Amino acid sequence: MLPISLKTISDPSLHILCDFDGTISLNDTTDILLNNFAQNGWEEIEEQWEKGIIGSQLCMKKQVELLDMSLEEFHECLDNIELDLGFLDLLQFCNENNIPLTIVSDGLDLVIQYLLQRYHLSHLPIVSNRLIQVSERQWTLQFPNASPLCVAQSGTCKCKLAEQSQSERNIILIGDGRSDFCLAKNADFVFAKASLIRHCEAQDITFQAIHTLSDVSVYLQKLLNLDLATA
Numbered sequence: 478m479l480p481i482s483l484k485t486i487s488d489p490s491l492h493i494l495c496d497f498d499g500t501i502s503l504n505d506t507t508d509i510l511l512n513n514f515a516q517n518g519w520e521e522i523e524e525q526w527e528k529g530i531i532g533s534q535l536c537m538k539k540q541v542e543l544l545d546m547s548l549e550e551f552h553e554c555l556d557n558i559e560l561d562l563g564f565l566d567l568l569q570f571c572n573e574n575n576i577p578l579t580i581v582s583d584g585l586d587l588v589i590q591y592l593l594q595r596y597h598l599s600h601l602p603i604v605s606n607r608l609i610q611v612s613e614r615q616w617t618l619q620f621p622n623a624s625p626l627c628v629a630q631s632g633t634c635k636c637k638l639a640e641q642s643q644s645e646r647n648i649i650l651i652g653d654g655r656s657d658f659c660l661a662k663n664a665d666f667v668f669a670k671a672s673l674i675r676h677c678e679a680q681d682i683t684f685q686a687i688h689t690l691s692d693v694s695v696y697l698q699k700l701l702n703l704d705l706a707t708a
Contacts, residue, residue, distance in 0.1 A: 490646045490647065491576050491646055491647050491648075491649050492576070492577050492578075492579070492646035492647070492648055492649070493567075493571065493576060493577070493578040493579070493649045493651060494578075494579055494581045494635065494638065494639060494648055494649070494650050494651070494660070494664070495567075495578055495579070495580055495581065495650075495651040495652075495690075496580075496581065496582060496650075496651060496652035496653060496654070496656065496657055497580050497581075497582035497584055497589050497605070498582060498583075498584045498653075498654075499653040499654055499670065499671060500561070500651055500652055500653045500670060500690070501560055501561055501564050501580065501690070502558055502559070502560055502561070502592065503558075503559045503560065503561060504558065504559075505584075506555070506558055506584060506585070506588045506592075507537070507540070507584055507585060507588070509554065509558060510544060510546070510551070510554060510585075510588075511540055511543075511544070513546070513554055514544050514545055514546035514550065514551075514554070515540060515543045515544055515545070516543045516544075516545055517543075518543055519539075519540045519543050522536055522539045522540050522543075523536065523540070531630075532627075532629065532630020532631065533583055533629060533630060533631045533632060533655070533656060534620055534623060534627075534630055534631055534632040535630070537583070537606060537618055537632055538617070538618045538620075538632075541585075541608065541616050541617060541618045542615075542616070542617055542618075544615075544616045545614050545615075546614060546616075547613060547614055548610060551587075552591065555588060555591050555592060558592060560592060560595075560596070561689050561690050562691075563689035563690035563691030563692070563693075563694070564690045565596065566690065566691045566694045567690045567691070567693050567694050568598070568601075569694075570693075570694040570697060570698065574697075574701065576697075577602075577646070578601070579601075579602045579603075579604060579638070580601055580602065580603045580604065580605070581604045581605070581633065581635050581638055581660075582603070582604070582605040582606075582633060582656075583605070583606065583631045583632050583633045583635075583656035584605055584606065585605065585606055585608040585618075586603060586605045586606065586607050586608055587608040588608070589603050589605055590603065604622050604633060604638055605622070605633055606618050606619070606620055606621075606622070606632040606633055607619040607620070607621055618632065620632040620633070622634060622637070622638070624636075624637045627659075628659050629655065629656065629658065629659050631656055633656070635656065635657065635659065635660040636659045636660050636663055639660055639663055639664065640663075647665040647666075648660075648663070648664045648665050648666075649664065649665065649666050649667075649668070649697075650664035650666070650667045650668070651667075651668045651687075651690070651693060652667070652668075652669065652670070652673050653669070653670035653671040653672065653673050654671060654672050654673060655672065657669075657673050658673070658676050661673060661676065661677055661680075661682050661684070662680065662682060666683065666684070666685075667682060667683070667684040667685070668684065668685050668686075668687050668692070668693050668696070669684045669685070669686055669687065670686070670687055670688075674686050
């Protein structure tokens, strides 16, 4: 059964907002960096975030400042990170159907940029936190896309971006975790993985569960074909 018809949306023009860590990348890239290069204390900070004591913006800032790595080590670590190759299928589908896709991440811009270069995808728009190397082995974060009104206290407020886009297009969210929870409530439709599935079920949010990003292309193609056939 198809999860949604484009006819349930007043204007079928779409804009896909796609999470990165755990969605485009197979694993959380920040966790990989922390496990490899962070000094003691990052796990305690993570625990504070998991308990809701601090928001993700403060959590990420504190953890990144514990990283002890050179730029070369940073790149060598990223070379071992795999992406969901279904992302390439999704991009092809978007190009063929004139659907814009923006990567919206509460992760690290330099990570995303480096990994996209591998597939010659540096042209894709990215909204994320800004990772800055302040010395040979020290790093910090800036948050150009934060909002004081962000419910999740994220470094990148995904709802803020959605509000800017929703005036022109209907928002399709693809995500997997807590940074996507707030946007899931406001998006026109959600493709979900991992904990975002459980959140949507608990909050009675209409969604389609996916295993890979290839699934998104398949579902959207069926929806477009259905609407053309019934137009």
